[in-house]
Amino acid sequence: DQQVKQNSPSLSVQEGRISILNCDYTNSMFDYFLWYKKYPAEGPTFLISISSIKDKNEDGRFTVFLNKSAKHLSLHIVPSQPGDSAVYFCAALGGYQKVTFGTGTKLQVIP
Amino acid sequence: DAGITQSPRHKVTETGTPVTLRCHQTENHRYMYWYRQDPGHGLRLIHYSYGVKDTDKGEVSDGYSVSRSKTEDFLLTLESATSSQTSVYFCAISRTSGDTDTQYFGPGTRLTVL
Numbered sequence: 069d070q071q072v073k074q075n076s077p078s079l080s081v082q083e084g085r086i087s088i089l090n091c092d093y094t095n096s097m098f099d100y101f102l103w104y105k106k107y108p109a110e111g112p113t114f115l116i117s118i119s120s121i122k123d124k125n126e127d128g129r130f131t132v133f134l135n136k137s138a139k140h141l142s143l144h145i146v147p148s149q150p151g152d153s154a155v156y157f158c159a160a161l162g163g164y165q166k167v168t169f170g171t172g173t174k175l176q177v178i179p
Numbered sequence: 180d181a182g183i184t185q186s187p188r189h190k191v192t193e194t195g196t197p198v199t200l201r202c203h204q205t206e207n208h209r210y211m212y213w214y215r216q217d218p219g220h221g222l223r224l225i226h227y228s229y230g231v232k233d234t235d236k237g238e239v240s241d242g243y244s245v246s247r248s249k250t251e252d253f254l255l256t257l258e259s260a261t262s263s264q265t266s267v268y269f270c271a272i273s274r275t276s277g278d279t280d281t282q283y284f285g286p287g288t289r290l291t292v293l
Contacts, residue, residue, distance in 0.1 A: 074221075100279045111183075111269050111284030112222065114276060157221060164229055165210050165273040165280045166237075171221040 071095045072160050074170035082178050087145040089173050091158030094139065098160035102167065103132060103143045106155045115156075116143070148177045182206045183285035185270050191291045198257040200288050202270030204250075210273035211253040212282065213237075213245060215266040222269065228253055260292045 073092045081087045093101070099120050104112040118125040118132045118141065125132050131144045145152055158170040182205035192198050202211065213225040214237075224237030226245040234245050242264060246254045257264055267289050271282040 100281075102279075102281055109287070111271075111286050114281045114283065117277065117279050117281060119278065161279065161281070164227065164235070165282075166212070166224060166227060167282050168224075169214075169222040171219060 070171075072158055072168050072170040074158050074173050076173050077171070078174045078176070080176045080178060081148045083150055084147045087143075087148045087152065087175055087177065089143040089145075089156050089158070089175065091141050091143075091170055092139055093141070093158075093160055095160065095162075095168075096136075096139065098162060098168075100161040101132070101134060101141050102159045102161065103130075104157040104159060104169075105152075106157065106172070112157060117161075145175075148175075150177050150179050153177045183270060183272060183283065185268075185285040185288050187288060188286065189289045191293065192260050193293050194261055195259050198260050198290065198292075200255045200268055200270075200290070202253040202255070202285060204253075204272050206272070206274075207250055208272040208274060209250075211247065212271040212273070213243075213253065213255045214269045214271065214284075215239065215264075216269060216287075217266050225255065225268075257290075260290075262292050264290065265292045266290060 102117040103115040106112040134141045155172045159167045184203045186201045212227040214222045223239045228234045228247045244256045270285040
């Protein structure tokens with residue numbers, strides 16, 4: 069059973085526009101949600117997180133929104149840059165600091 | 180940079196042979212993890228450790244074992260490799276970032292089982 073779901077395997081966006089990556093989860097006990105970014109041939113890198121008691125967290129061009137009632141979160145990147153092209157993983161933090169990952173969305177930012 | 184190295188970075192082996200992957204960290208973190216990444220599955224947890232000699236299974240632990248005899252080293256062993264274990268393997272540690280703990284990953288090991 070996939071507890072964290074990313075239903076869009078890929079997304080293409082023009083440079084300068086907004087990228088919106090979506091994620092759904094099923095376990096209401098998760099305390100934190102995280103986004104990771106992964107370039108080819110590298111390990112994932114932590115991008116931004118949000119506590120389950122908040123509905124928004126912002127860090128520069130990256131904003132994560134959480135809708136607990138819908139069990140949905142999204143990552144907004146504004147403005148999108150070609151260097152943002154990567155695979156983005158949504159994830160949720162549980163016990164023993166274990167992280168459950170979604171299947172990823174490949175973002176392509178077109179110059 | 181969380182001071183995580185993985186070895187080897189690439190390995191090709193044959194079905195039925197044993198394989199050991201090594202993860203080494205330099206920052207004395209308590210929690211360490213092994214994941215595999217496969218297309219369509221994202222990252223899936225194989226095993227994790229919450230201290231020296233303290234380990235537990237993740238969601239895809241069948242066919243894998245781990246050992247942690249020192250804080251800095253976490254070993255993943257495939258006792259008898261199968262083609263279904265062809266994957267990219269990532270080691271991670273847990274570290275506090277802002278108001279939460281999150282995981283930092285090594286560079287990965289690409290394993291091919293023929």
